[in-house]
Amino acid sequence: MKPEACFSFRRSNVGESSFPRTNMEKHNSSLVEDLSHPDLVFNIGxxxxxxxNRNKMQKTQREQERVNILQAACxxxxxxxxxxQMEMANEDEQPVEIGLDLEEALRELIQSSDLQAFFEFKYQGKCFYIFVKSWSSAPSPEDSSPKPRICSxxxxxxxxxxxSVILMKSREAFDFLVxxxxxxKCSLSHEGLSQSKIPRAVHQNVFESDLAFKLFQSDRLKYDDILPFPESQSVExxxxxxxxxxxxxxxxxxEYIxxxxxxxxxxxxxxVEDQSRKVLGCAKDQVDCASLETAIADAVSKLPIVHFCSSEAQLSYRTKVIDVFHGEDLYGYCFAIKVEPFCCVVFSEAPISWMxxxxxxxxxxxxxxWVDMMMYSPGSWMVNDRKNIYSPTTKKWVDMTDADPDLLCLSKDFESQLNLSSASPLSRPVYSKKGLEHKExxxxxxxxxxxxxxxxxPESVWKELFSQHEGLKALISxxxxxxxxxxxxxxxxxAVDLDLREKQEVICDALLIALNSPPTLYTVLRDQDAEGQAYCTQTAFTLKQKLVNMGGYTGKVCVMTKVLYLSPRSKSETTEGSGCLVDYPSSYYLRDTQQMEALLQALVIVLLGFRSFLSDQLGCEILNLLTVQQYEILSTNLRKNRHWFVHGLPGSGKTVMAMKIMEKIRNMFHCEKNNILYICENQPLKNFIGNKQICEAVTRKTFMKKEDFxxxxxxxxDEAQNFRKEDGDWYGKAIAITQREKEHPGNLWIFLDYFQTSHLDVSGLPPLSSQYPREELTRVVRNADQIALYLKKLMKNIxxxxxxxxxRRSLEMLPEAEWVRDVQGILKIQKNLTQTQIVNFVADTCKGLFEKGYTFKDIAxxxxxxxxxNDYxxxxxRAMRKKRMVQFCxxxxxxxxxxxxDSVRRFSGLERNIVFGIHSKxxxxxxxxxxLACLASRAKQQLYILFCDNFYKEPQPEMG
Structure with a gap:
């Protein structure tokens, strides 16, 4: 994919659909962004x-102003x-309207007559403001059909x-692309279908096409001859x-190619004259045929093309120079271009759209x-056995071969939390595990x-803050x-909650979501601080952007700012400041409980959303949501307690929490990647986390061998239950490193699950009584019902x-265990198998899975x-090759x-949809x-356990 063309706000090429880009590029706008406001603000002068007033202007000046506004609005x-933001050039009066040409241009941009759906207008001082809501593809009241995913x-x-040649409007273009x-897809499903076999347009006249082809093949024409066929769908x-x-x-x-x-x-x-069909040609002394053909080739090569197929074929065309004779003398030339039907899509130029x-x-x-964003699949689809997809829009199951490939990322085990069909163009899919709480x-x-x-x-936070800072409660009240x-x-x-860097002088922040008020972010500082307003503004700006582009809030929204100062010299002395450029219209105020809850649900996605591990497998970003339990642990005060133990049941999300804690540490303590160390027992998990580029990652053995930290x-x-003391006291070394700066000790977080201990050696962990403070993750979120019930039985035995x-006391958390319900899966246990039987079972089962649409990356x-x-x-x-399927790592x-x-131990901390577990003596x-508990917890959907003999009577899962 080619990189987007980028340029600064101060000097930009602008454009509008009613005239060619070549005219637009003559105009340069001066879009200056105001960084002192908690919103995107364009000052267009x-x-x-x-x-x-606008009717009195010169046409070029009026056009330039219109284009500048449209570019900023888009x-x-x-x-x-x-x-x-714009300064009114006509200072002598306050106009009652912006101008009919500007209104019509904005209506054309949003493809709606209802300007207030996306725009609000306001005068303040010497400036005029247009407040722009985020684009939404949801249908408008006047038109029930959805809009395109992106504004253009x-x-x-x-x-x-x-x-005629029709320039498609965005909505028509979307239908055309679909x-x-x-x-x-249909063409590719027919074996051997080539580009030349792509059907021509339905309305094409075959007789006229044949005549046109004969004309294209001819070498000479007579001046003033009338051609025997007119213009048509395929002739111009x-x-x-x-x-x-x-x-x-x-x-x-x-235009035409x-x-x-x-x-x-x-x-x-x-x-050829179009009305009379007369051959007129071009006089030979006015044209250089070779130069003209070169110019045509150059122009065609610049036409953007987008492929839906894998052919990467270029646009196919031929040019022909036909001699035109006047009597017996060569008068000049007629030029002909034959264009083949293209397999995918050809543009005249890049679409005119900005971000x-x-x-x-x-x-x-x-x-x-542009095509990627236009074609982005609306959310809330479900997959059934990898064969069919259910559309909530049509209430029908659709064969997967007819579905967009992006829909395949929606696993049947997840439920959509965000309706992308009405969200902003930058919104991403958000899913929670089926059976977990929805955002509501x-x-x-x-x-x-x-x-x-x-x-x-939260009560614990504000009570702690009020107790630590005298006068804060009165100030807030x-x-x-x-x-x-x-x-x-x-x-x-x-700021830290939004993945920004903390400002240490800040006592606290408080976000107000209240009736008859816009959302407001309060920042409380100890003393006057020149950078306090900038901090609050940047935090509010980030929050507003995330509420819309991540949380999917579709209403009109802004986040106002207020900076408060709590002076230690006088409890009652407070000052305040605001970074707001202009008062927002009343439509940006929250008018009822329903609006407040909708905004808070977007906030839930912002605060609890994290990049799903599915994103790495699928190649597109998917967000999952933390559980309440995980979020509460993440909200821990890292400055108050630097040393934490987190005990988590199998499949409760310990590795996800480890990553989120590292991100929080990075922002709270202004750390770089080389200041945070992640330690685990096995190399694969170390590589997995290291690739995230948020920390240095090592195995426990490397940690003990290396001195330079x-x-x-x-x-x-992570996975500390599988650590050993064979190479020395790893725990003591970790303590020494994090506490060597007595004034500013570092954080040490240890995640473990004794139920998944895979050895009988000494782990090196301190006694359970010394593992304090301690948090527990007791909600299992990874595994399907049958697998979770099997896990429960195994843990009872342990x-x-x-x-x-x-x-023994470390296992007392089991009664608190909770499992996600109603997630269908498969559990099969086979006993007394020979190695040959095991191999054949795996190969045969994989063959059936692949036929259902599963891939190699689903299976372990x-x-x-x-x-x-190596034994297997x-x-x-050999067995896989017989069935034409073999890819191992x-x-x-x-x-x-x-x-x-690989082995169960080396796969600790990782997961796949389908797991085969082979166990021997x-x-x-x-x-x-x-x-077995470690093995079972690795499987999300299907688990097959294969025993070589009957040396062990495995526990059976509880039913119901």
């Missing part, structure tokens, strides 16, 4: 407003919304309609109407990026809105006095008869020890498109239940 619509001034897509993509006549022949013909290419290519092919004859990048640059979308439930648990009064939350209903959400740092300040230990190296085959990997590898390869390749074949009986 002086603009003449009012219908009467970029804001696609990037979460914001504000357009022009699609730059053309098609033939009779004898139809073309489906036709490509043009005469030479200018002396600059080369420039004229080049100008025809972007893509239109023919997108409409089944056709012919462009230049040198904002990192608050500093505005960039125009390439054709590829999470909002009621964490941020419930009282029926009356104002509620402070004073600020909250005007508000009658809502919720005030405290945080030690909202001078840059490390914080340590995260608790009843634990290995000697596991403290795990054996008891690393020595047994060659037999499995060890656990380090868990993200690759291969079947993982080599497994140690005292910890076999633990190893």
């Amino acid at each position: 002086k603009v003449t407003l009012g219908e009467r 970029a804001l619509l696609n990037s979460g919304g914001g504000v357009i 001034l022009s699609s730059s897509l053309r098609r033939r309609s009779g004898t 139809t073309r993509k489906k036709s490509v 006549f043009k005469q030479f109407s200018t002396k600059n022949i080369q420039k004229y013909v080049k100008s025809l290419i972007p 893509p239109a023919f290519a997108n409409s089944g092919g056709g012919y462009l004859f230049v040198g 904002v990048n990192d608050r500093k640059t505005i960039y125009s979308l390439t054709a590829e990026k 439930d999470l909002q009621r648990i964490l941020f419930s809105v009282p029926r009356e009064n104002l509620r402070y939350t 004073q600020q909250m006095h005007p508000f009658s209903q809502g919720i005030l959400i405290f945080s030690r740092s909202w 001078k840059d490390i300040q914080h340590i995260i230990v 608790k009843k008869n634990p290995p000697r190296n596991i403290p 085959v795990l054996v008891s020890t690393t020595e047994e990997v 590898k060659y037999d499995l390869l 060890d656990a380090s390749g868990v993200l690759s498109d291969h079947i993982v074949l 080599t497994a140690e009986p005292p910890i076999l239940n633990n190893i």
Whole structure:
């Protein structure tokens, strides 16, 4: 994919669909972004407003102002919304309207007559403001059909309609892209279908096409002859109407060549009068045929093309120079271009659409990026056995072969939390594990809105803050006095909550969501601070953008800022400041409980959303949501307690929490990657986390061998139950590193699960009584019902008869265990199998899985020890080859498109949809239940356990 064209706000190419880009590029706007405001604000300079005033302007100046406003509006619509600021050039009066041409241009941009759906207008001082809501593809009241996923001034897509060329509007372009993509799929499903066999347009006249082809094949024509066929769907006549022949013909290419290519092919004859069909040609002394053909080739090569197929074929066309004779003398030439039907999509130029990048640059979308965003699949689809997809829109199951490939990322085990069909263009899919709380439930648990009064939350945070900072309670109460209903959400740092860097001078932040008020972020500082307002503004800006682009909030929204100072010299002395540029219209205020809850549900996604491990497998970003239990642990005050133990049951999300804690440490303590160390027992998990680029990652053995950890300040230990003291006291070394700076000790977080202990040695962990403070993760979120029930039985056996190296009290968390319900899966246990039977079972089952649509990257085959990997590898390869399927890797390749074949221990901390577990006599009986628990917890959907003999009577899952 080609990179997008980027340029700064201060000097930008602008464009609008009603005139060619070549004209637009003559105008340079000055879009200056105001970084002192908690929103995207474009200052486009002086603009003449009012219908009467604008009618007096020169056409070029009026056009330039219109284009500047449209560019800013388009970029804001696609990037979460914001504000357009302009200074009124006509200072002598306050116009009652902005001007009919500007209103019509904005209506055309949003493809709706209802300007207030996306725009609000306001005068303040000497400036005029347009408040822009984020784009939404939800249908408008006047039109029940959905809008395109992205706002555009022009699609730059053309098609033939009779004898005309039609520039498709965005909605028509979307339908065209969907139809073309489906036709490509159908074509690919027919073996051996080549581009030349793609059907032409339905309305094409075969007789006329044959005559056109004969004309294209001819070598000479007579001047003034009348051709025996007219213009049609596949034929266009043009005469030479200018002396600059080369420039004229080049100008025809972007209009007619893509239109023919997108409409089944056709012919462009230049040198024929369109009405009379007379052959007029071009005088020979006015054109250089070779130069003209070169110019045509150059123009065609610049046409953007986008493929839905894998052919990467270029646009196919031929040019022909036909001699035109006047009597017996050569008068000149007629030029002909034969365009073949294109397999996918040809544009005249890149679509005219903009977005904002990192608050500093505005960039125009390439054709590829534009198509990607236009075709992005609306959410809330479900997959059934990898064969069919259920559409909630049509309430029907659709065969997967007819579905968009992006829909395959929606596993049947997850439920959508965000309707992308009405969300902003930058929104990503958000899913929670089936059976877990939806965002509505999470909002009621964490941020419930009282029926009356104002509620402070979380209680533990605000009580601690009020006790630590005298005068803070009075200050907050004073600020909250005007508000009658809502919720005030405290945080030690909202910046850290939003993945920004903490400002240490901040006492706390509080987000107000209240009735008849816009959302407001309060920042409380100890003393006057020149950077305090900038911190609050940046935090509020990030929150607003995430509420829209991540949380999927579709209403009009802003986040106001207020900076408060609590002076230690005088408890009652407070000052305040605001970074707001302009008062927002009343439509940006929260008017009822329903609006407040909708905004808080978006906030739930912002705070609890994390990048799913599925994203790495699927190649597109998917968000999952933390559980309430996980979120509460993540909200821990890292400055108050630096040393934590987290005990988590199998499948409770310990590794996810480890990653989130590292991200929080990075932002709270201004750390770099080389200041945070992640330690685990096995190399594959170390590689998996190391690839995230958020920390240094090592195995426990490497940690003990290496002496140079001078840059490390914080340590995260994962899967600690499988650590050993064979190479020394790893725990003591970790303590020494994190506490060597007595004034500013680092953080040490240790994640473990005694139920998954896979050895009988001394782990090196401190006694259970010394593992304090301690948190517990008791909600299992990974495994399907049958697998979870089997895990429960295994853990009961472990608790009843634990290995000697596991403290009995550590297993008392089992009664608190919860499992996600109603997630269907498969559990099969086979006993007394020979190695040949095991290999054949795995190969046959995989063959059936692949026929259902599963791939290599869904499957892991795990054996008891690393020595047994080679025992099974060659037999499995042989059996798989017979069925034409073979791709294996060890656990380090868990993200690759291969079947993982490795030991249970080396796969610890990782997961796959389907797991085959092979167990033989080599497994140690005292910890076999633990190893089976580790094995079972790795499987999300299907688990097959295969025993070589009957030396062990495995527990059976509880039913019901």
